[in-house]
Amino acid sequence: MPKKIIQGVTSSLSILFVREQVQFIENHGYQVTVVCNKDFEISYDGITVDHIPFEREISLFQDIRTLYKLFKYLNREKPDIINFSTPKAGLLGMIAGRIAGIGTRIYIQRGLRLETAEGIKKYILYATEKTACTLSTHVIVVSDSLEEEMVSRKLLRREKVVRIGKGSSNGIDTKKYDPAVINSDRLARLRNGLGIEPTDVVIGYIGRLTRDKGSNELIESFVDLADKYDHLKLLLVGDFEESDPIEEKNSKRIHSHEKIIHCAYTDGMEYYYSLMDIFALPTYREGFSNVSIEAQAMGVPVVSFDSTGARDTIENNRTGLVVKSNDAEGLSAALEDLIHHREKRVRLSKHARKFIVDNFDRHHMQKELLKFYNTLGEQGDYNVEENDEYIGA
Incomplete structure (x- = not known):
């Protein structure tokens, strides 16, 4: 039976950016479902999508309700791997995944909003990032300097960091941009x-x-x-x-x-x-x-x-x-x-x-991501230090 991956993003608009990657991973032996909110009406042709009502901005009551729904969903689906990105989906995904006992919990960090935030907002963003990183088993960073920034701010330990290839979220289509x-x-x-x-x-x-x-x-x-x-x-x-x-x-x-x-x-x-x-x-x-x-x-x-x-x-x-x-x-x-x-x-x-x-060719980046998934054991026992091809150090 193929391993089951649940990939989470906050907005349904993000489907446009992960569609090819999801299809590539599915074509190589995994079962992938994307969870997101339903803030845009777009086509989901070729991928499986379930809706979880993530809110972009902080809304304590709504976020608690969403967390409960996400926990019930993960507990029912019992995926082998969860892979969540964007601040809100990443935070709630890591909390729900830990409570539901998901062995491999991947948080993808695409950029630190707290770098340019001020006041109380900066402290809130720091707390959410720290929580997501702590509750994950792996943190994929999309660039070397982002890793350095996160480690220097004590958001995570370096040995938890994973970088796919030389970085980026999914590379680009170099046949289109030619x-x-x-x-x-x-x-x-x-x-x-x-x-x-x-x-x-x-x-x-x-x-x-x-x-x-x-x-x-x-x-x-x-x-x-x-x-x-x-x-x-x-x-x-x-x-x-x-x-x-x-x-x-x-x-x-x-x-x-x-x-x-x-x-x-x-x-x-x-x-x-x-x-x-x-x-x-x-x-x-x-x-x-x-x-x-x-x-x-x-x-x-x-x-x-x-x-x-x-x-x-x-x-x-x-x-x-x-x-x-x-x-x-x-x-x-x-x-x-x-x-x-x-x-x-x-x-x-x-x-x-x-x-x-x-x-940064997209197909190359997708193959590197597949290699990473293939190293993951059922309990998320991937040893970063023994697979330094993926380390952004």
């Missing part, structure tokens, strides 16, 4: 529609427009640079977020500056990367950064802050440039370096795609 498959006519239509000239140098950014993502520093750096370089444009793809807003003056600049192009999230991101000469990643924290490896897979060098998770996606001075975190002047200097030196952009671009294909 300059060789871009349709030149479609790209030309997009370029013309956005008003980008062939002679323009385009700095790009894809992601939420928030303070934590360094959007203030990026806008301010660009405005200064745009005064010096007539052929410069900034392409922003993403939405504003009210819970972590950027400064009002920068929000107004995004809407009014003649050289800033702002688009909402859309399909065909590979075409937007193809318009960029430089990708900016001035984030304050990440667990990892998929947009960074997507950009590099498309041959676009990345300029990033030296922040948790983000720095693991770049080979400094080989596929991109890493500058001191939260340093707007350093960001401007690195961007200007690549604006001014086209030959350096070309050199970084040549190395970028190979680096990503060799280390």
Whole structure:
């Protein structure tokens, strides 16, 4: 009989990101069910999904009810392995799994929100992370620097840490993110529609427009640079977020500056990367950064802050440039370096795609995850120190 895995995430939207991974694991001898809430109506074709009413924000009464439902569910299903990620599902999953006596309890840590939290919220986030890590048998981290951050904050012991390959949640589809498959006519239509000239140098950014993502520093750096370089444009793809807003003056600049192009999230991101000469990643924290490896897979060098998770996606001075975190002047200097030196952009671009294909291809990452699952005994007796291929030390 195949081993049973229950994989938990908070939001049903996350199904879009784990579907291929779940199908791959099922095709190699496991029975996998995904549990999540039902906050979005999406297709579950090809995977088995059960609904548990996880709430994103803290709601003591509702969280206790959800914990009880999850315990009853796990106690009934009796999985061999549970694998939960995202803060709320991770916390409740590890508690319910421990009470239900599940032998192998995996918590996937994709990024520490507490790094940039303040006040009482920071203490609450620390307590939830500490609890999830303590009650797990394994903690998968998605980058080396995230491991270092968690160990230094005494959230867990290093011997409990597991890293799949060189990191990331699931790698990326390097056949989709490949300059060789871009349709030149479609790209030309997009370029013309956005008003980008062939002679323009385009700095790009894809992601939420928030303070934590360094959007203030990026806008301010660009405005200064745009005064010096007539052929410069900034392409922003993403939405504003009210819970972590950027400064009002920068929000107004995004809407009014003649050289800033702002688009909402859309399909065909590979075409937007193809318009960029430089990708900016001035984030304050990440667990990892998929947009960074997507950009590099498309041959676009990345300029990033030296922040948790983000720095693991770049080979400094080989596929991109890493500058001191939260340093707007350093960001401007690195961007200007690549604006001014086209030959350096070309050199970084040549190395970028190979680096990503060799280390973060999705199929490769799925095979590494399968190897990890295959090492797990029925009682979760995987010895991390004896399998250092997976250790992020």
